Amino acid sequence: MNYYQIQSTGKGFITHEDNEKNHISGFPGDIWATENSSWASRVGAVVKTKAQAQAIVDLAVEESNQGVVENTQTVQQSPQLP
16 A cells, blocks of 8 residues: 545545546545555655654644543544555
8 A cells, every 4th residue: 555645636636537446545634545656646646654644644633633622532543544
């Protein structure tokens, strides 16, 4: 699995054709996991190692959780990358 970082640009960022060629999964922190290198090139995504990508995901989830009220049970856990 390859990992990339890029912010979604909206419609056309991932096309049906892109996803049919190789599934593209999105994670917090603008991290994308796929074997579709042609998609990554087309959108200008930056390659990340799995460790780099996981650190970015963890930080994004941590920052998201900072806004959660202290007494709630809605704190998210970081998803583990495949």
